[in-house]
Amino acid sequence: MSVKHPIIAVTGSSGAGTTTVKDAFEHIFRRENIVPAVIEGDSYHSYDRQEMKAAIARYAAEGKTISHFGPEANLFDKVQETFAQYSKTGMCQRRYYLHSEEEADAWEGLSPGQFTPWQEIPKDTDLLFYEGLHGGVKTDATNVAELVDLLIGVVPIVNLEWIQKIHRDNAQRGYSAEAIVDTILRRMDDYVRYVTPQFSRTHINFQRVPTVDTSNPFIARDIPTPDESYIVIRFRDANQTDFPYLLNMIHNSFMSRPNTIVIPGGKMGFAMEIILTPLIHDMIEKKRA
Numbered sequence: 001m002s003v004k005h006p007i008i009a010v011t012g013s014s015g016a017g018t019t020t021v022k023d024a025f026e027h028i029f030r031r032e033n034i035v036p037a038v039i040e041g042d043s044y045h046s047y048d049r050q051e052m053k054a055a056i057a058r059y060a061a062e063g064k065t066i067s068h069f070g071p072e073a074n075l076f077d078k079v080q081e082t083f084a085q086y087s088k089t090g091m092c093q094r095r096y097y098l099h100s101e102e103e104a105d106a107w108e109g110l111s112p113g114q115f116t117p118w119q120e121i122p123k124d125t126d127l128l129f130y131e132g133l134h135g136g137v138k139t140d141a142t143n144v145a146e147l148v149d150l151l152i153g154v155v156p157i158v159n160l161e162w163i164q165k166i167h168r169d170n171a172q173r174g175y176s177a178e179a180i181v182d183t184i185l186r187r188m189d190d191y192v193r194y195v196t197p198q199f200s201r202t203h204i205n206f207q208r209v210p211t212v213d214t215s216n217p218f219i220a221r222d223i224p225t226p227d228e229s230y231i232v233i234r235f236r237d238a239n240q241t242d243f244p245y246l247l248n249m250i251h252n253s254f255m256s257r258p259n260t261i262v263i264p265g266g267k268m269g270f271a272m273e274i275i276l277t278p279l280i281h282d283m284i285e286k287k288r289a
Contacts, residue, residue: 001149002087006283007128009135009144011041011198012154013161013191018131021154024272025129028280037125039082041132042097044075049113056186067183069133070190076142079134083147086128093118126284136198145201150279153202160210160224162217181218204275205234208265229265232256233275249274 001007010021029036045068047055052073059066066072086092096116098104104112136145136153145151156164162184169175169183199205208231210224235241238259246261247253250271253263263271 001147003286005087005090005128006149006287007083007087007130007147008036008150008152008280008283009130009148010152010154011130011133011135011137011202013133013156013195020269021131021272024269024276027273028277029129032277032281032284034126034280034284035122035124036127036129037086037092037094037121039094039128039130039132040096041079041130041134042099043095043115044079044132044134045097045115046073046075048097048115065186065189067187067190069187069195071139071194074134076134076137076139076144079130079137080142080144080147083128083130083144087147090125091123092121092128094121095119126287127280133195134198136201137194138197138201139194145198149283150276151198151202152276153199153205153207155199155205156208157210157214159214159217160208160229163214163220163223166217166220167223177218203236205232206268206272207232207234208268226265226268231263231265231268231271232260233263233271234260246271246275 008025010025025036028034045052052068055066055073059072068074082092082094095118096103098107098110098112098114098116100112104110104114107116110116130148134144135148136151138145155161165184166177166180169180170177175183199207208229210229212224212228214220214224234257236259241259243255243261247255250261250263250267253261253267253271256262
């Protein structure tokens with residue numbers, strides 16, 4: 001952790017509102033005149049898209065599994081090295097994982113599913129901002145969480161996460177229902193070991209909970225909308241949280257526990273901004289002092 005070169009990490013899986021999270025932080029950074037160094041979690045995969053397919057087949061032939069949730073398919077040590085270097089010097093390297101043709105068009109000679117070369121980040125950034133699966137990961141060999149100054153968890157309940165994945169992989173990638181279920185099962189052990197524990201290490205956790213029946217995610221016809229959801233927000237340090245202010249600002253919110261507030265799903269972006277803005281403002285004030 002570093003006062004001079006702070007690190008914010010948003011960790012979580014898909015389906016919790018990635019666009020909402022990005023928009024909220026962009027608004028905060030713009031209002032506070034903050035220049036972030038943005039790091040994407042996908043850039044720390046061990047294999048590109050084709051290599052990962054080969055690795056999955058190789059592991060399966062040996063009766064084992066590999067997934068993007070676990071250490072075999074990710075450079076956890078590189079994430080730790082990046083965070084440690086930035087916290088000491090304000091500099092580090094980064095690369096990008098090219099998800100689509102549109103992203104690949106900006107890089108000559110590269111195709112979707114590949115990585116760009118490692119490059120130095122720009123100088124004079126105010127903080128490091130990480131978004132991905134493993135911003136708070138901890139293993140026997142690495143401890144990324146201890147280097148993060150503000151760790152935010154954003155996660156849907158697991159059935160909603162599966163619904164999101166089934167619909168996305170079927171509509172955008174053309175995968176069959178059977179193939180998607182196989183992927184979910186292959187990832188389960190790594191999900192339980194390396195993703196879920198991170199949400200006990202977060203300073204603030206945003207969990208999306210649908211208010212419609214998702215008991216069988218494998219037959220769900222629609223993805224629950226934000227208005228069909230609540231967001232459960234848990235604070236590690238309730239003594240530092242002004243709950244009366246939040247309850248007054250967020251219509252139809254209520255407290256379910258002394259450290260937990262529940263808000264309508266459509267208010268997630270607004271809630272993130274009013275909760276995180278003062279924390280990030282104080283972080284930058286201490287840095288500049």
